[in-house]
Amino acid sequence: MRIAICDDEPVQQDLLKNYIEDWAVKNAEKVIINCFQSAEQFLFGWEEDSAYDLLILDVEMGEMNGMELAKKLRSQKCEVPILFVTGYEKYMAMGYEVSALHYLLKPVLREKLWEQLERTYRNRKNIEKMWFQTAEGSIVVPVEDIWYIEADRHNCILHCADKKQQIKHTLSYVTKLLEHRKELVACHRSLLVNLQHVSMIVKNELVMDNGERLPISRSLTGTVNQAFIRLFQRR
Numbered sequence: 001m002r003i004a005i006c007d008d009e010p011v012q013q014d015l016l017k018n019y020i021e022d023w024a025v026k027n028a029e030k031v032i033i034n035c036f037q038s039a040e041q042f043l044f045g046w047e048e049d050s051a052y053d054l055l056i057l058d059v060e061m062g063e064m065n066g067m068e069l070a071k072k073l074r075s076q077k078c079e080v081p082i083l084f085v086t087g088y089e090k091y092m093a094m095g096y097e098v099s100a101l102h103y104l105l106k107p108v109l110r111e112k113l114w115e116q117l118e119r120t121y122r123n124r125k126n127i128e129k130m131w132f133q134t135a136e137g138s139i140v141v142p143v144e145d146i147w148y149i150e151a152d153r154h155n156c157i158l159h160c161a162d163k164k165q166q167i168k169h170t171l172s173y174v175t176k177l178l179e180h181r182k183e184l185v186a187c188h189r190s191l192l193v194n195l196q197h198v199s200m201i202v203k204n205e206l207v208m209d210n211g212e213r214l215p216i217s218r219s220l221t222g223t224v225n226q227a228f229i230r231l232f233q234r235r
Contacts, residue, residue, distance in 0.1 A: 001029060001121060002051060002231075006036045006066065007058035007085070012106070013037075016056060016085070019110045023117050030196065030209075032231070039064035043072070049230050051182045052080050054101075054120045059086040081123070083116050130177065132158060132167040139165070143181060147197045148214060149174055151190035161197075161210070185227045187216045195231050 003020060007013050013035050024031040034052075036042040039061055055073075057066035064072075070082050081101040085108055102116050128143045141158065150157045151171040158167050167174075175192055178184045183195045187206055191214055200207045204221065206214045216224050 001053045002032045003054045004034045004052045005056045006039060006042045008037050008061045019113045023114050038062050039069035054083060055080050056083045059084055081120055134165060134167055146194050148191055148193040183231060185224055187214060187220055187224050189217060195228055201228055
């Protein structure tokens with residue numbers, strides 16, 4: 001799960017980040033947290049990478065406040081869940097204008113934030129699933145459960161955490177199907193990998209969270225490294 005925190009107070013940023021990390025440990029969930037000190041800084045990064053599952057916004061910030069940022073995102077058809085944090089109850093009613101997930105009053109309580117993380121996690125689990133055809137029939141797989149997809153002649157082998165299964169699709173077809181997901185990149189002419197399950201890059205190999213290693217072709221090294229950096233550099 002990827003979460004952005006936009007707050008101009010470093011102390012508040014650290015508090016929210018610590019609460020989220022505690023939740024991630026408690027639930028054995030991998031969470032990437034990107035922090036921004038202004039709405040303008042967030043928008044600059046948003047242009048290159050908008051794949052967030054939750055945006056936590058401070059209402060009271062500098063030139064552009066959190067509500068103005070939320071309205072700008074909604075005007076661009078962005079549907080990322082937005083959680084506002086504020087020290088004033090008067091702002092809470094304004095959240096309806098931007099379909100806010102919830103409001104949390106400062107000082108933010110860990111348990112209250114955890115409730116919204118649970119809510120986001122449950123909703124996210126149901127957001128995107130893919131249909132694949134197998135020899136036995138159709139299967140449905142959550143995109144986040146895909147670790148990598150390996151070409152196997154005119155078919156593919158779908159690798160997840162605890163199993164692998166042959167699917168009756170070409171790698172080019174699957175790549176086209178999933179091209180909107182920035183975390184899924186080709187690391188080899190026969191491999192499409194989910195960077196969310198990559199722990200590190202070592203020379204010409206990707207090291208998966210389970211220790212498995214996948215090769216990176218020389219021609220794709222730059223592309224894979226750039227995608228990995230964009231996804232993880234602001235953790």
